Amino acid sequence: MITKRIIPCLDVKNGRVVKGVNFEGLSDVSSPVALAKYYSACGADELVFYDITASAEGRRLFSDILTETAKEVFIPLTVGGGINTLDDFDRVLKCGADKVSVNSGAIRNPQLIEDAAKRYGSQCVVLSVDVKRVDGVFRVFAKGGRENTGMEAIEWIRGGVERGAGEIVLNSIDTDGVKRGFDLEMLEKVCAVVDVPVIASGGAGCIDDFITLFRTLPQVDAGLAASIFHFGEVEIRDLKQAMASHGIPVRL
């Protein structure tokens, strides 16, 4: 039986992990490579590296740490941030990424999804979407959630899958950072219209939030989170044990 995936997300700037990371027993807590190894050993099913660098120098450092990570960590690696062209896909795939996540780049140029899916296969193209309720309607936000595009989210996601996106990361701006659980209402609506894997993001504050997610919406494939893992509020090992004890299929 296919298992539910747990995915830590690391924000990387100039080759270092940003947002404080706090682990005992990890000498360099802002080394993406060290953290990736640590998470992989703890049972993470996949990793997301999110490049928040703007400079060319930062990009080069990012490519270096990707390569280094791919030499040490043998679980799937998704890369996002600043992916606007097929050349960007090429650059990160050559350095060891398995999947590439597009967000604002696809909003500016939806054809990017189609072109990338044709060249690299749908399994390689992850559509990441930041969604927020505006007057009761789910709207797509761009630029890290700062700009309302006015697009209706469910239609955008459905269209993205038609263009060839092989997975959806749904990040609810409404629940993100609140730590009171995933946005089940939003996730359910998205799952109803797509037939590719859906990854829930935004809102996890404790182990129970993941249990509730997978028990309420068994059609959701994975849960993604950042700070609760980085700060040790949720240990991936404990989380997966708890999932197993609730009868949720999980890789131990």
Added chain:
Amino acid sequence: MVAIIDYGVGNLFSLRCSLEKIGADVVVTGDKAAIAKADRVILPGVGAFRDARQKLRDTGLDKVVCDLAAQGKPILGICLGMQLLFETSYEFGVYDGLGLLKGSVRPLRDVIPADYKIPQIGWNALRFRKESGLFRYIKDGDCVYFVHSYYAADCDDSLIADCEYGADITAAVQKGNVCGCQFHPEKSGDVGLSILRAFCFEEGAV
């Protein structure tokens, strides 16, 4: 020496890294002589069956693989590389495979319920169906990472492991020195590395 056959299909970076990690002496090459000289050969592959088959034919590497298989050299096909070992594929048409294993490659959609997503993406548990040297360091129920929309059907006598995905889906096959896995051992953590280790170092495993 382990040769990863480079025939212009997919990204071989992770596969090479995984073999280096377990201490294998590895070469990534499309050179026939170098492949023939290797002790073990890996046939990788992602993408469409037809394109990969065509590239193997264009490069003449299909014949190399078949000759080495006949000579008893251990060969491991991974993902699409495994599918290429079979007789026929029904992916966007009907195409001949290398015919080293009996069976055909068919759409998952033909056998799994509508509410199962395609591709199968994620970690699924192996169910051993036959003993194999490839499994020397792992156990029944260990999870490995799959990404695929097609599967090997009717491969009964070579089936060594399957997984449950709305149906019994072929996960690994072996017949003598020719073996393959549908999943990605290079992306399957320690379990995957253990399978590669058995293939590369275990005398008589394959």
